[in-house]
Amino acid sequence: MTPISKLTVWIVILNWNGLEDTVQCLYSLSCLETGFMVHILVLDNGSDLDPRPILEAQFPLVELERFKCNRGFAGGCNEGIKRAVTAGADYVLLLNNDTLADPHFLDxxxxxxxAHPRAAAVAPLICYVQVPERIWFAGATINLALGHFKHRQLNGLKSRSGQxxxxxxxxxxxxxxxxxxxxxxxxxxxxxLFAYFEDVDFCLRARRAGFDTVCIPESTVWHKESASTRRNxxxxxxxxxxxxxxxxxxTTVVIEHASLPKLACYLFIALPIRIGYFLAFFALCRQWVKMVWFMRGVVHGLQGHFENRVAQCSTE
Known part of the structure; x- marks a missing residue:
């Protein structure tokens, strides 16, 4: 059995056109106080500009790799997971580059x-960088019949979350x-899935196999508002x-994980309501391109259609 002090945690961070965020995230990790061995791997997901010269100069102990194209969040993280497992890691921490870590968050x-061998996925309490005492994530609930996946205590106060x-x-x-x-x-x-809901899918698979998924309020990380898929x-x-x-x-997650009654509720009630709402919204705002892409997503979700070209790109 590996001594506790020899246990190794690989921290995997994806960067995609977010160099400033990644630098700030790594600076917060440079203050990390932990009793475990830590290895940090930054994977660049095909950014327009190669961030390695800047990151190598500022963080010489951080391992860096660059993909020739964007593999998505899931594909990029899987490469990091593969490397961590091959290197003999005991734990893999997936960490967004737009986060700032408390020095004591890891332990x-x-x-x-x-203490809980059936734990498959464990997260800290996550608050907003802009409002450090406001909660962004403190656990979550799933309603497959409605296709709802919601954070608990969203915008609540950290001081009231308990320990x-x-x-x-x-x-x-x-x-x-x-x-x-x-x-x-x-x-x-x-x-x-490329991006979004890959964490939900993983946790649903884990819970179905008898594992636990848990939020630990004793640990804190701060999260910025995501910019990777936003427009002006x-x-x-x-x-x-x-x-x-x-x-x-x-839609894919509901189809793959819902029982037949819940799936029927989603397909014949919840999904049509969601479609109607967004079509009305896009028409009102005259956002025709978004309307087309939204409906394409509906069709592809129902068909189980995925573009896999992003998973075929190599590293530089």
Whole structure:
């Protein structure tokens, strides 16, 4: 059995046209205080400009790799997971580059996993960078019949969250610690999804296999508002790509995990209502491109259609 002080955690961070965020994230990790061995891997997901010269100069101990094209969140994370497992890691921490970590955030997550061998995915309490005491994630609930996946205590106060572990229907891939033993039992993220809902899918698979997914309020990370799929304000706050991926992957997850009655409720009640709402919204705002991409996502989700070219790109 590996001594506790020799346990290794690989922190996997994806960068895609977010160098400033990645630098700030790495600076926060440079203050990390932990009793475990830590290896940080930054994978660049085909950014327009190669960030390696800047990152190598500022963070010489961080391992860097660059993909020739964007593999998506799931595909990029899976490459990091593969490398971590091959190197003999005990845990893999998936961490968004637009986060800032508390110096003491890691150990409570690992200690929980050590005490609970059936833990498959463990997350900290996640608050907003802009409002540090406001909660962004403190566990989550899933309603497959409605296709709802909601964060608990959203915008609540950190001071009222308590310190006891929170059993969660899923934990967010924004910051998720996964024991390698769980990865060996469950497999990696579903790379077909590209981005969004891959964390939900992983946690649903874990819970179906008898594992736990838990939020640990004793641990804290701060999250910025995501910019990777946003557009400028004149075009609306959410890109056509995000609308496409959101509805396609939402539908895919429901189809793959819902019981027959819940699936029927989603397909014949919840999904038509969602379609009607968004079509009316896009028409009112005259956002025709987004309307087309949204409906394409609906069709592809129902068909189980995925573009896999992004998974075929190599590293430089």
């Amino acid at each position: 409570p997550l690992v200690h929980y996993c050590l 006891s572990p929170i059993q969660s229907h899923y934990v967010t891939g924004c910051c998720m610690l996964i024991p390698v033993t769980a990865l060996q039992a469950l497999g990696p993220l579903d790379a077909r 304000s004149s075009e609306g706050s959410t890109s056509a790509l995000k609308h496409y991926l959101n509805i396609r992957n939402r």
